[in-house]
Amino acid sequence: MPRIVVDVMPKPEILDPQGKAIVGALPRLGFTSFSAVRQGKRFELTVDGEVTDAILAQAREAAETLLSNPVIEDVVNVEVVEA
Amino acid sequence: MTELPLIGGAPVAVEPRLVGAKIGVVTFPGTLDDRDAARAVRLAGGTAVALWHADTHLADVDAVVIPGGFSYGDYLRAGAISRFAPLMSRIIDAANSDAKLPVLGICNGFQILTESHLLPGSMIKNDHLKFLCRDQVLRVENNNTLWTSDYEAGEEITVPLKNQDGQYIADDKTLDALEAEGRVVFRYVGWNPNGSRRDIAGISNAAGNVVGLMPHPEHAVEPGFGPESNAGTDGLGFFTSVLNKIVGGAQ
Numbered sequence: 001m002p003r004i005v006v007d008v009m010p011k012p013e014i015l016d017p018q019g020k021a022i023v024g025a026l027p028r029l030g031f032t033s034f035s036a037v038r039q040g041k042r043f044e045l046t047v048d049g050e051v052t053d054a055i056l057a058q059a060r061e062a063a064e065t066l067l068s069n070p071v072i073e074d075v076v077n078v079e080v081v082e083a
Numbered sequence: 084m085t086e087l088p089l090i091g092g093a094p095v096a097v098e099p100r101l102v103g104a105k106i107g108v109v110t111f112p113g114t115l116d117d118r119d120a121a122r123a124v125r126l127a128g129g130t131a132v133a134l135w136h137a138d139t140h141l142a143d144v145d146a147v148v149i150p151g152g153f154s155y156g157d158y159l160r161a162g163a164i165s166r167f168a169p170l171m172s173r174i175i176d177a178a179n180s181d182a183k184l185p186v187l188g189i190c191n192g193f194q195i196l197t198e199s200h201l202l203p204g205s206m207i208k209n210d211h212l213k214f215l216c217r218d219q220v221l222r223v224e225n226n227n228t229l230w231t232s233d234y235e236a237g238e239e240i241t242v243p244l245k246n247q248d249g250q251y252i253a254d255d256k257t258l259d260a261l262e263a264e265g266r267v268v269f270r271y272v273g274w275n276p277n278g279s280r281r282d283i284a285g286i287s288n289a290a291g292n293v294v295g296l297m298p299h300p301e302h303a304v305e306p307g308f309g310p311e312s313n314a315g316t317d318g319l320g321f322f323t324s325v326l327n328k329i330v331g332g333a334q
Contacts, residue, residue, distance in 0.1 A: 010207075014207070017207065017209070018208060040333070053091055058334045066163065066164075067159070069205055071197070071203075071204060
């Protein structure tokens with residue numbers, strides 16, 4: 001069954017405390033090549049049947065209203081992935 | 084219902100005239116502090132009315148408290164799922180109506196109010212990434228809201244603070260507007276416990292009927308149970324403020 005993948009990231013101007021903690025932990029494990037980490041969210045919305053334009057539009061609306069908070073986050077990607 | 088404390092001093096004397104004022108306390112799945120909020124309403128002299136998130140009407144309450152906790156486990160974002168509860172639609176409409184329903188959001192309740200866009204900005208994880216529980220000094224920056232009129236402007240109060248996602252953020256334009264309009268209602272004093280912009284602990288909407296803050300006034304309403312300073316009852320003023328306004332307005 002096809003899925004619609006929605007990726008949400010903290011806005012660039014907002015400090016990402018979780019990403020900051022992760023970038024601090026990486027060198028302790030010997031990963032020294034990474035100067036910054038930002039942590040986002042990936043949602044997978046399963047669709048029973050074909051993904052029509054109307055369904056994709058619903059997914060975009062859900063991404064903007066529920067899956068992300070526009071004050072602190074951006075929806076950076078909405079795409080259909082066939083199973 | 085008479086409730087006598089098991090420890091501590093005598094309850095604060097209440098004014099009988101306030102008992103007719105009804106304050107609704109909303110419970111969501113995962114709310115923790117609804118019982119304490121209802122108790123605070125009663126100790127302040129009012130009548131607490133239990134409201135359930137799935138209710139579709141407001142039961143004729145005169146004001147609403149959205150208490151703290153971890154509604155829906157803080158899944159997705161703190162307050163994000165609760166914001167779409169049926170009762171929240173009623174609360175949003177009533178808060179924005181001409182009647183200007185008084186609404187207080189505490190901790191998770193504050194997060195629900197920002198997700199609802201009743202208050203601007205948002206909360207992210209504390210800058211030090213840890214859950215923090217402590218007695219916190221706040222300065223009352225604005226005593227002209229429906230929830231702070233029983234305090235003096237500039238008064239410092241001590242109430243418990245306990246949260247993980249307590250860092251208040253908004254863009255500079257929003258912050259400048261909040262400051263200019265006197266809508267920064269509380270600021271942290273002495274130490275900023277979570278990295279909140281401009282030491283902001285609580286804000287109001289433009290009309291002053293909707294107030295949200297991260298610290299917990301409902302845990303500082305009874306001698307012997309709250310913080311050690313000032314008998315530990317510094318939070319009572321939130322509830323007496325709104326009760327006095329409701330009763331005064333009805334006369």
